[in-house]
Amino acid sequence: MTGYLVRRTGQMVLTLFLIITFTFFLVQAQPGDYASFYVLNPDLPPEVKDQIRAAFGLDKPAWQQYLIHLKNTFTGNLGVSFGNFPRPVLDVLVERVPRTLVLFLTATAVSFYIGFFLGKAMAWRRGGLFEYATTISGALLFTAFTPAFGLMMIWAFAFKLGWFPVGKFLDPLVWRGADVSANYVFGNMLLSAAAFIAFALLVMLCLKRFGRRVPSVAAFPIVLGGALIIVAAWALSGIGGLALDIVKHMVLPVATLTLISFAGTMLLTRNSMLETIREDYVMAARAKGLPDKLVRDRHAARNAMLPIVTSLVYSLIFAIDGSVIIESVFSWPGTGLTLLQAVRSEDLPLVMGAMLFIGMLSLLAHVIVDVLYVYLDPRIRYQ
Amino acid sequence: MTDRHDPLLKVDGLSLSYQTRLGEVQAVRNVSFELARGSALGLVGESGCGKTSIANCLMRLLPDNARLSAGRVLLDGQDILPLAEEDMRLLRWRRISMVFQAAMNVLDPVYRVGRQIIEAIETHGVESTDTAARERVARLFRMVGLDPQLMERYPHEFSGGMRQRAVIAMALSCDPDLMIADEPITALDVIVQDRILRELKAIQQQLDMSIIYISHDIAVVAEVTDVVGVMYAGRLVEMGDTSDVFRAPAHPYTAALMSSFPSVSGERRPLTGLPGEPPNLSDLPQGCPFHPRCAYATDVCRTQYPPQARYGSHWAVCWHPLDATMAVQS
Numbered sequence: 001m002t003g004y005l006v007r008r009t010g011q012m013v014l015t016l017f018l019i020i021t022f023t024f025f026l027v028q029a030q031p032g033d034y035a036s037f038y039v040l041n042p043d044l045p046p047e048v049k050d051q052i053r054a055a056f057g058l059d060k061p062a063w064q065q066y067l068i069h070l071k072n073t074f075t076g077n078l079g080v081s082f083g084n085f086p087r088p089v090l091d092v093l094v095e096r097v098p099r100t101l102v103l104f105l106t107a108t109a110v111s112f113y114i115g116f117f118l119g120k121a122m123a124w125r126r127g128g129l130f131e132y133a134t135t136i137s138g139a140l141l142f143t144a145f146t147p148a149f150g151l152m153m154i155w156a157f158a159f160k161l162g163w164f165p166v167g168k169f170l171d172p173l174v175w176r177g178a179d180v181s182a183n184y185v186f187g188n189m190l191l192s193a194a195a196f197i198a199f200a201l202l203v204m205l206c207l208k209r210f211g212r213r214v215p216s217v218a219a220f221p222i223v224l225g226g227a228l229i230i231v232a233a234w235a236l237s238g239i240g241g242l243a244l245d246i247v248k249h250m251v252l253p254v255a256t257l258t259l260i261s262f263a264g265t266m267l268l269t270r271n272s273m274l275e276t277i278r279e280d281y282v283m284a285a286r287a288k289g290l291p292d293k294l295v296r297d298r299h300a301a302r303n304a305m306l307p308i309v310t311s312l313v314y315s316l317i318f319a320i321d322g323s324v325i326i327e328s329v330f331s332w333p334g335t336g337l338t339l340l341q342a343v344r345s346e347d348l349p350l351v352m353g354a355m356l357f358i359g360m361l362s363l364l365a366h367v368i369v370d371v372l373y374v375y376l377d378p379r380i381r382y383q
Numbered sequence: 384m385t386d387r388h389d390p391l392l393k394v395d396g397l398s399l400s401y402q403t404r405l406g407e408v409q410a411v412r413n414v415s416f417e418l419a420r421g422s423a424l425g426l427v428g429e430s431g432c433g434k435t436s437i438a439n440c441l442m443r444l445l446p447d448n449a450r451l452s453a454g455r456v457l458l459d460g461q462d463i464l465p466l467a468e469e470d471m472r473l474l475r476w477r478r479i480s481m482v483f484q485a486a487m488n489v490l491d492p493v494y495r496v497g498r499q500i501i502e503a504i505e506t507h508g509v510e511s512t513d514t515a516a517r518e519r520v521a522r523l524f525r526m527v528g529l530d531p532q533l534m535e536r537y538p539h540e541f542s543g544g545m546r547q548r549a550v551i552a553m554a555l556s557c558d559p560d561l562m563i564a565d566e567p568i569t570a571l572d573v574i575v576q577d578r579i580l581r582e583l584k585a586i587q588q589q590l591d592m593s594i595i596y597i598s599h600d601i602a603v604v605a606e607v608t609d610v611v612g613v614m615y616a617g618r619l620v621e622m623g624d625t626s627d628v629f630r631a632p633a634h635p636y637t638a639a640l641m642s643s644f645p646s647v648s649g650e651r652r653p654l655t656g657l658p659g660e661p662p663n664l665s666d667l668p669q670g671c672p673f674h675p676r677c678a679y680a681t682d683v684c685r686t687q688y689p690p691q692a693r694y695g696s697h698w699a700v701c702w703h704p705l706d707a708t709m710a711v712q713s
Contacts, residue, residue, distance in 0.1 A: 280488040281488060284490075288502065289474070289475035289507060290503075290506055299491050379492055
């Protein structure tokens with residue numbers, strides 16, 4: 001296992017190096033540089049332009065810039081964002097990355113759950129209206145053009161119905177006079193969510209370990225109780241209203257992402273289930289006299305899950321990539337929107353930083369899935 | 384209470400068909416037999432003769448396109464065919480368990496082997512605590528010749544023979560009255576086959592359990608059963624005490640099956656395969672369905688289905704039984 005981890009880490013470092021290299025020269029291949037935005041400004045004398053170039057090191061040849069950048073990156077210095085001068089790139093990313101992660105992890109978790117649930121139900125009771133309705137609506141949503149669909153969601157739920165805000169991260173009117181920053185509130189929200197997930201996992205693990213005969217339904221009231229305590233704590237904290245404002249802004253983008261992506265998991269689950277249903281161990285489970293629901297969930301769906309978990313990594317990476325589109329449509333100030341703005345303004349350090357983060361997240365997702373796979377399928381052991 | 388001498392299982396006029404795109408296929412036609420408590424019955428025949436359909440019917444694990452057109456299956460005098468699904472579910476494994484045909488994939492790859500057996504024990508409440516259930520599995524493992532520590536292993540860590548033993552242990556886990564062994568050893572190598580067969584026989588006698596062996600291998604059935612039924616095209620064509628049937632088969636099909644398997648202990652003789660192909664169930668020939676492949680077929684075989692006749696301790700359905708002198712019309 002150690003050998004595997006060492007090899008794996010080596011591969012990841014190499015991949016990151018390739019990502020940095022390709023991104024760097026891709027951005028360099030764009031015409032102009034950051035200073036060229038000021039070329040058209042008649043108020044700036046040429047000496048000042050040269051000064052700006054020299055200050056950012058843009059006067060050096062590309063290969064020299066590349067080597068300096070490489071050295072800085074591997075020593076942990078991501079540089080200063082040109083566009084947000086003088087904020088360091090790391091500072092900008094630490095603010096923006098969690099917003100993207102929360103959006104996409106929530107959407108992926110929800111769509112995976114819905115897709116898996118519907119998919120296994122479809123395979124178990126084949127034929128009939130339910131299967132047709134879910135297949136057709138799922139396929140329609142899955143193939144929808146994302147920006148158009150996002151705009152339709154905004155039009156329907158924000159503009160016509162007025163249930164949710166049109167976009168952005170927060171409503172300035174609500175936050176006027178607030179004595180805490182949005183990042184502080186959001187950071188605490190993240191901590192609460194992490195604590196809740198850890199609590200829920202712990203409860204389920206304990207029930208599984210100590211009480212085989214306790215039905216898994218027993219976990220539900222305990223977990224619900226935990227959720228209520230967290231919500232109550234927020235309500236009493238005085239900044240609950242501000243947190244609620246952020247949550248409101250999250251609903252539409254998460255819903256849009258979920259709707260366009262759940263069908264992938266659903267159709268995959270259905271196909272995978274149709275394979276496992278024919279397996280002898282499902283027949284054996286039925287012969288053993290297990291209740292229908294246990295045969296489906298414990299045996300058929302549990303085995304059908306294996307290929308779906310692989311697809312989950314790809315959908316996660318795809319989702320983070322797609323953040324550029326979704327965040328633009330919803331004006332959500334996350335990594336995707338930051339990356340888009342940075343690319344358009346030739347903010348080289350910020351582009352590099354954002355790409356580095358996206359690359360690291362993809363690699364991390366791969367590792368997590370590999371570990372998850374070992375846990376899900378006892379036949380797999382990495383050497 | 385039921386009498387010890389009443390048959391445990393009585394199958395009466397069972398008929399089963401499958402709806403397919405090519406029309407209705409009659410897989411089982413009017414099959415009747417009885418099985419005494421503690422005895423072993425064998426069903427032999429070629430692929431597609433309806434053996435496995437009967438097994439699935441006894442467990443009521445039939446595919447959606449199957450239709451039971453007639454018959455009763457009495458377990459201790461109770462007809463299990465009209466039972467509600469939930470009642471049938473509680474009866475499965477507790478009263479009738481099964482060792483499956485393709486035992487290699489019967490164990491779920493993602494759970495420990497012991498866990499999968501405990502699952503059945505828990506479902507039927509055979510043991511009240513987890514510890515007791517584990518002890519029971521350990522006992523079963525020893526009975527089938529497996530180290531009890533293996534229950535913590537996963538199926539892929541087992542060899543073929545070990546898996547089959549585990550599957551047998553699983554079938555025994557709820558003390559069933561009847562165990563159906565559908566090709567229990569077909570996928571194993573010959574040495575393991577013989578050993579497992581002998582162990583099964585010993586376990587059956589030790590637990591006083593009834594077993595139905597389903598096999599295409601006449602040697603297997605001859606070795607371990609008390610009564611044998613030979614099936615052809617969904618019908619029982621000959622049935623009786625195993626030793627009598629194989630000593631003096633009346634139906635030419637039984638004789639043909641016997642001569643297509645080599646005998647280790649018997650005399651040396653050339654093997655003769657069975658000519659022709661297994662019958663097409665959706666388009667059976669008129670009269671005796673075996674007549675196109677039968678060396679003794681005459682005009683009467685081609686037009687009329689033969690009557691059932693008794694020959695000593697067994698009966699057969701044939702116009703020209705091989706040892707006609709023994710024939711006693713029933």
